[in-house]
Amino acid sequence: MKxxxxxxxxxxxxxxxxxxxxxxxxxxxxxxxxxxxxIPAGGLARISTVVNNIKNDHIQVxxxxxxxxxxxxxxxxxxxxxxxxxxxxxxxxxxNYSVVNVGQFDLCYGLKPLYQIQDxxxxxxxxxxxxxxxDSHPFPAFKIIEYNDLKIMFIGICQYTNEMNFKILDxxxxxxxxxxxxxxxxxxxxxxxxxxxxxxxLDFITYYKGVDIVIASKEHRNTMxxxxxxxxxxxxxxxxGKYFAKLDLRFxxxxxxxxxxxxxxxxxxxxxxxxxxxNENQKTLRNKMKNLKKKLRRQIKQHPNNYYNxxxxxxxxxxxxxxxxxxxxxxTEGKK
Numbered sequence: 001m002k003x004x005x006x007x008x009x010x011x012x013x014x015x016x017x018x019x020x021x022x023x024x025x026x027x028x029x030x031x032x033x034x035x036x037x038x039i040p041a042g043g044l045a046r047i048s049t050v051v052n053n054i055k056n057d058h059i060q061v062x063x064x065x066x067x068x069x070x071x072x073x074x075x076x077x078x079x080x081x082x083x084x085x086x087x088x089x090x091x092x093x094x095x096n097y098s099v100v101n102v103g104q105f106d107l108c109y110g111l112k113p114l115y116q117i118q119d120x121x122x123x124x125x126x127x128x129x130x131x132x133x134x135d136s137h138p139f140p141a142f143k144i145i146e147y148n149d150l151k152i153m154f155i156g157i158c159q160y161t162n163e164m165n166f167k168i169l170d171x172x173x174x175x176x177x178x179x180x181x182x183x184x185x186x187x188x189x190x191x192x193x194x195x196x197x198x199x200x201x202l203d204f205i206t207y208y209k210g211v212d213i214v215i216a217s218k219e220h221r222n223t224m225x226x227x228x229x230x231x232x233x234x235x236x237x238x239x240x241g242k243y244f245a246k247l248d249l250r251f252x253x254x255x256x257x258x259x260x261x262x263x264x265x266x267x268x269x270x271x272x273x274x275x276x277x278x279n280e281n282q283k284t285l286r287n288k289m290k291n292l293k294k295k296l297r298r299q300i301k302q303h304p305n306n307y308y309n310x311x312x313x314x315x316x317x318x319x320x321x322x323x324x325x326x327x328x329x330x331x332t333e334g335k336k
Contacts, residue, residue, distance in 0.1 A: 017304070018148040018251040021056040022191075026063030026217035028241025029105045030081075032088055032328045035240040039315050042241035044091050044328065046314040048321035050244050051095050059145055060096050061154060063217035063237055064103025064195035067117070071108045082113055086120070087331050091324060093121040099143045101156030102127040103195030103217060110164035111138055126156040126193070128178060129169040138166070141178065144187055150251045153187035155211075159196040159218065171196050175204045175211075184210030188254050188305075191215060198234075205232040212258050213307075215245065224311050225262050233260050235309055244312040252304035259303035264296045265310070 025047055034040040051060060067085040072078050092100070100123050106114060111132060117123055128141035142155040155178065157171040175192075184190045192214045194201055201214055206229060213226070214234045222238025237243050271289045275282065300306060312318070 018150050018249070019056055020147050020150065020249045020251070021054050021058035022152075022247040022249065023051055023054065023058055023060045024063050024215050024235070024237065024245040024247065025061075025066075025241060026101075026103070026193075026215070026237050027065045027239060029065050030067060030069035030084065030088075031241055032084065032091075033325075033332070034314070034316075035242060037240070037242070041243075041313060041315045043314065043320070043325075044088065044095075045320035045322070045325040046318040047241075047244055048091075048095055048324050049319050050246070050312055050314070052321070054246065056248070057147070059098050059147070059152070060092075061191075061193070061215070062092060062097050062100035062123075063193045063215045064101035064156065064158065065105040065217050066092070066100065066103070067106045067113070068108035069105065078109070082109060084331060085109075085113060086117065087328065089117040089121045089123055091327070093123055097123060098145060099124050099126055099154045099156075099193075101125075101154075101158075101193035101195065101217070102130060102139060103158050104160040107158070107160065107164075107166060111166050114138075126154065127158055128155055129157050129171050129174040131167050131169060133165055133167070135167075142183070148251075149254070150189065150249070151187040153184070153190045154193055155183075155190065156193045157196055159200055172200050172203055176208065179208045179210050188251065188256060189213070189249070189258065193217070201234065202229060205229050205234075213247070222311065225266060226260050226309050228260065235311075242314055244314055246310045246312060247307055248310070249307045250300065250305070255305070257303075257305055259299070259306045260308065261296065261299055261303070261306045262308040262310075264292070264299060265308040268292050268296065 032044045034043040102125050125139045126143055127139045132138050142153050144151055144153045159171050160168045190211050192211045194214050194216045195218045209231050211232050216236045220239040221236050222243050223236045226233035226235050235245055275285050
């Protein structure tokens with residue numbers, strides 16, 4: 001009888017769990033099409049395909065460095081560059097981006113285009129350490145999104161020098177002030193969207209608690225699995241918008257304790273792939289799969305608040321959303 005009661009309670013717990021996917025893109029630096037790389041990857045048309053294939057309810061997020069490639073130069077067609085940024089903002093709005101961090105390459109044309117992006121396309125831009133010349137914050141430091149009983153806080157920072165009509169406050173000092181003010185205690189899950197170097201990020205998360213996950217959108221490296229530093233997991237999106245991070249959450253209680261199960265899910269995916277590619281050792285692989293799934297169920301039971309990250313490489317294995325591809329090509333090729 002006791003055994004059945006435990007199974008029943010476990011079943012009820014599973015029913016009451018909140019499951020949600022978070023999608024992250026960033027660091028494409030104005031590029032809307034796949035990069036001109038050895039393996040061309042990236043592009044909003046492929047991001048749209050990935051987003052449309054997410055089965056769970058999900059929240060779409062921009063980690064920073066989306067809209068421009070460089071500050072205006074003498075022979076640039078500045079009007080065209082801003083039109084490209086506005087088209088990107090429109091497409092992101094249509095893909096229901098809920099929050100977008102302002103990064104260095106979003107500031108290439110100053111604050112005015114970003115104000116227009118907010119007003120015209122309804123994108124919620126955030127930044128904790130950008131101020132205008134009057135020392136006022138043009139964007140909220142963070143945004144909290146509630147889903148069922150889960151409160152997720154997205155905080156944005158930028159690491160850059162002062163230019164044009166804005167100033168950049170020290171990102172490390174800004175994060176320390178937020179920590180000291182108890183801001184991170186306002187949510188069940190705190191995600192830092194960081195256009196900042198690894199040094200700045202590590203200098204903070206090594207000594208301060210409160211941030212559960214960092215999504216970094218500045219450096220060229222990417223992390224296929226999150227990197228753990230004390231109480232925080234770091235996910236690097238890499239360069240040229242070639243990767244899309246899909247984070248699947250499972251939430252059962254508000255004890256503010258989260259566990260990354262990315263490695264366990266990755267092992268199961270590897271066995272799935274082996275089973276599909278080979279007719280040999282099927283029995284061994286199936287037994288291994290069974291044991292891995294059993295281990296994962298135990299982990300979920302021990303850590304009811306958990307997540308796992310799937311870093312998706314946006315190569316030609318991801319089909320383009322043709323309608324979006326046509327709209328981008330129409331603008332970039334000067335078609336009407």
